[in-house]
Amino acid sequence: xxxxxxxxxxxxxxxxxxxxxGIGANDVANSMATAVGAKAITxxxxxxxxxxxxxxxxxxxxxxxxxxxxxxxLDVEGQSENxxxxxxxxxxxxxxxxxxxxxxxxxxxxxxHSIVGAMIGFGLMAGGTAMVxxxxxxxxxxxxxxxxxxxxxxAFLLFxxxxxMIFDKDNPDEAAIRLGPLFVFLTFxxxxxxxxxxxxxxxxxxxxxxILLPLVVSGMVACVAGLVGFYILRNIEKRAxxxxxxxRVEDLFRKLQVMTSCYVAIAIGANDVANxxxxxxxxxxxxxxxxxxAEVTVPSWVLAxxxxxxxxxxxxxxxxxxxxxxxEITELTxxxxxSVDFAAATTVLMASxxxxxxxxxxxxxxxxxxxxxxxxxxAIDLRVIKKIAASWLLTLPIAGATCVGIFLLLRWIFI
Amino acid sequence: xxxxxxVVVSDVYRKSPFAGLLEHASKIHECNQTLHNAIELYCRGxxxxxxxxxKKVSELEAEADLIKANIRAHLPKFILMPVDKxxxxxxxxxxxxILDYSEEAAVTLSYRNTSIPPAIKRDILAHMHKVIKTVKxxxxxxxxxRDILETSFGKKPRDxxxxxxxxxxxxxxxxxxxxxxxxxxxxxxDDIDPVSTFQLILVVDYIDNIADHAENAGDxxxxxxxx
Numbered sequence: 183x184x185x186x187x188x189x190x191x192x193x194x195x196x197x198x199x200x201x202x203x204g205i206g207a208n209d210v211a212n213s214m215a216t217a218v219g220a221k222a223i224t225x226x227x228x229x230x231x232x233x234x235x236x237x238x239x240x241x242x243x244x245x246x247x248x249x250x251x252x253x254x255x256l257d258v259e260g261q262s263e264n265x266x267x268x269x270x271x272x273x274x275x276x277x278x279x280x281x282x283x284x285x286x287x288x289x290x291x292x293x294x295h296s297i298v299g300a301m302i303g304f305g306l307m308a309g310g311t312a313m314v315x316x317x318x319x320x321x322x323x324x325x326x327x328x329x330x331x332x333x334x335x336x337a338f339l340l341f342x343x344x345x346x347m348i349f350d351k352d353n354p355d356e357a358a359i360r361l362g363p364l365f366v367f368l369t370f371x372x373x374x375x376x377x378x379x380x381x382x383x384x385x386x387x388x389x390x391x392x393i394l395l396p397l398v399v400s401g402m403v404a405c406v407a408g409l410v411g412f413y414i415l416r417n418i419e420k421r422a423x424x425x426x427x428x429x430r431v432e433d434l435f436r437k438l439q440v441m442t443s444c445y446v447a448i449a450i451g452a453n454d455v456a457n458x459x460x461x462x463x464x465x466x467x468x469x470x471x472x473x474x475x476a477e478v479t480v481p482s483w484v485l486a487x488x489x490x491x492x493x494x495x496x497x498x499x500x501x502x503x504x505x506x507x508x509x510e511i512t513e514l515t516x517x518x519x520x521s522v523d524f525a526a527a528t529t530v531l532m533a534s535x536x537x538x539x540x541x542x543x544x545x546x547x548x549x550x551x552x553x554x555x556x557x558x559x560x561a562i563d564l565r566v567i568k569k570i571a572a573s574w575l576l577t578l579p580i581a582g583a584t585c586v587g588i589f590l591l592l593r594w595i596f597i
Numbered sequence: 598x599x600x601x602x603x604v605v606v607s608d609v610y611r612k613s614p615f616a617g618l619l620e621h622a623s624k625i626h627e628c629n630q631t632l633h634n635a636i637e638l639y640c641r642g643x644x645x646x647x648x649x650x651x652k653k654v655s656e657l658e659a660e661a662d663l664i665k666a667n668i669r670a671h672l673p674k675f676i677l678m679p680v681d682k683x684x685x686x687x688x689x690x691x692x693x694x695i696l697d698y699s700e701e702a703a704v705t706l707s708y709r710n711t712s713i714p715p716a717i718k719r720d721i722l723a724h725m726h727k728v729i730k731t732v733k734x735x736x737x738x739x740x741x742x743r744d745i746l747e748t749s750f751g752k753k754p755r756d757x758x759x760x761x762x763x764x765x766x767x768x769x770x771x772x773x774x775x776x777x778x779x780x781x782x783x784x785x786x787d788d789i790d791p792v793s794t795f796q797l798i799l800v801v802d803y804i805d806n807i808a809d810h811a812e813n814a815g816d817x818x819x820x821x822x823x824x
Binding site: 211212215219292341345349350352354432506507510511512513514515543544546547550551554555556557558559560561562563564565566569570573 | 604605606607608609610611612613614615616675676677678679746747748749750751752753
């Protein structure tokens with residue numbers, strides 16, 4: 183029995199790592215595309231930063247969403263241990279299958295939607311509609327609708343703010359230098375708060391379930407970061423002028439742009455890791471207890487497998503993807519990229535804190551449309567909205583059906 | 598990319614139509630310089646060299662037409678721009694007219710090798726000079742679009758644009774005055790034969806139209822970037 187447990191866990195770990203690897207390869211562009219497109223960093227630098235930071239986000243903030251994916255979607259009361267293990271395994275397998283096909287054939291599958299769809303498929307097959315926690319599924323579906331909208335809204339407001347407080351002024355350069363530290367403060371505050379509030383890291387530092395103390399600490403960290411930003415920005419003034427009158431503002435935003443790209447990488451790691459190891463976590467919980475316990479704490483090593491998997495995915499395909507996208511996105515400047523990144527990252531992090539698995543790609547796209555609506559981009563292709571809607575409608579049934587197929591097969595073999 | 602629902606981050610971006618607009622504007626610049634050159638040669642009686650320049654004007658007009666068609670072909674319904682698409686296309690139309698009338702002027706001169714009396718020659722050259730000034734002002738205004746787009750319609754570039762467009766109006770008015778003066782001279786000069794009179798009147802009309810459309814382009818530009 184011990185051997186089978188070990189084998190199952192090992193197989194699940196391998197599949198989870200493989201899933202994570204696929205997710206990294208697929209979504210690598212989401213965090214760094216803006217910075218590379220705006221020529222703030224090179225493709226090589228982007229791949230390195232994205233890989234490391236996505237892993238960081240996964241390991242230190244990823245527990246909440248993982249919890250939802252592994253046990254929030256299904257009500258597993260009364261199901262046998264074997265059924266559960268086979269079910270989660272099928273979900274992992276079908277999702278991993280689709281990840282591979284999706285990268286290879288450019289198929290319309292979203293990594294987030296496929297894992298949720300697979301779990302629902304298993305639930306419906308094993309226990310009928312009663313087994314699926316429809317309220318959780320409903321919340322997840324709502325988050326899929328709201329995340330691009332939220333990304334759009336924040337990006338819109340942020341870019342409008344930049345226009346009003348910087349571009350509209352008589353001396354935009356000065357205004358950018360003055361406003362820059364504020365953005366640095368905001369970014370670091372949100373990142374620190376995400377890292378410290380109700381996370382494994384927070385627990386280790388003794389914060390536990392508290393909210394106020396982590397917020398205060400985050401505030402202090404953010405202040406320090408803001409001051410550092412202030413001095414760095416002031417020193418940029420001393421360097422040579424750019425060519426073209428508003429180049430200086432874009433120059434000043436270059437550092438902010440890189441910073442927010444890092445922010446997005448962390449947020450994506452936090453949210454996407456659940457897609458990789460959600461069912462894997464379910465298997466671990468069930469094998470450990472013989473049933474699905476009420477509370478699931480995701481151990482750090484599980485998150486690490488997910489995080490490193492994503493990082494490897496980014497390192498293996500990242501450079502090629504980043505170079506291609508960098509060529510395609512030529513109209514982006516640092517101010518626009520900054521708005522997109524900040525909006526996307528904030529939205530994704532908020533969703534992660536709420537335990538909601540959202541599509542980071544759709545959120546980024548929403549943010550770009552937000553900037554476009556704020557008159558920040560020369561031309562936006564609105565067909566992408568249709569594509570997003572199609573993705574919602576297609577992925578769930580396809581992934582669910584695949585999972586059902588694999589589940590029935592495995593059940594027939596092993597039970 | 599496969600037709601379907603796979604969303605890649607780069608799907609939402611599209612090439613800027615303003616790049617094409619600026620390219621078109623550079624053709625206007627080249628064409629106008631060439632026309633100016635052509636008219637100087639014609640006035641000096643160097644009809645052979647004039648022919649070559651006139652041919653170049655037509656070529657440039659055709660090249661600009663291609664750019665214009667290209668821009669128009671790539672503005673489908675689903676594209677979202679920070680300006681009204683209608684305003685954008687109407688600006689392009691006025692810019693196109695600048696080139697059309699440049700070509701008309703050169704071509705009409707090529708119909709007949711007319712020897713122009715000195716006073717009228719002076720006026721025509723002054724007229725052309727003023728029209729060039731008007732069009733240059735329009736070109737500069739269009740170039741201002743870069744700053745306007747970068748600052749997302751910020752106050753400073755828009756105010757500068759307004760000033761530049763006011764200048765376009767002034768130069769166009771001055772060109773109009775010279776047009777009236779030279780037309781009067783042509784009609785009152787009994788030494789010129791009727792056919793040549795007709796030709797010269799047409800030519801100065803066309804040259805005046807260049808300035809007219811340069812002015813219209815400026816107005817369209819102003820409407821396009823209005824907040």
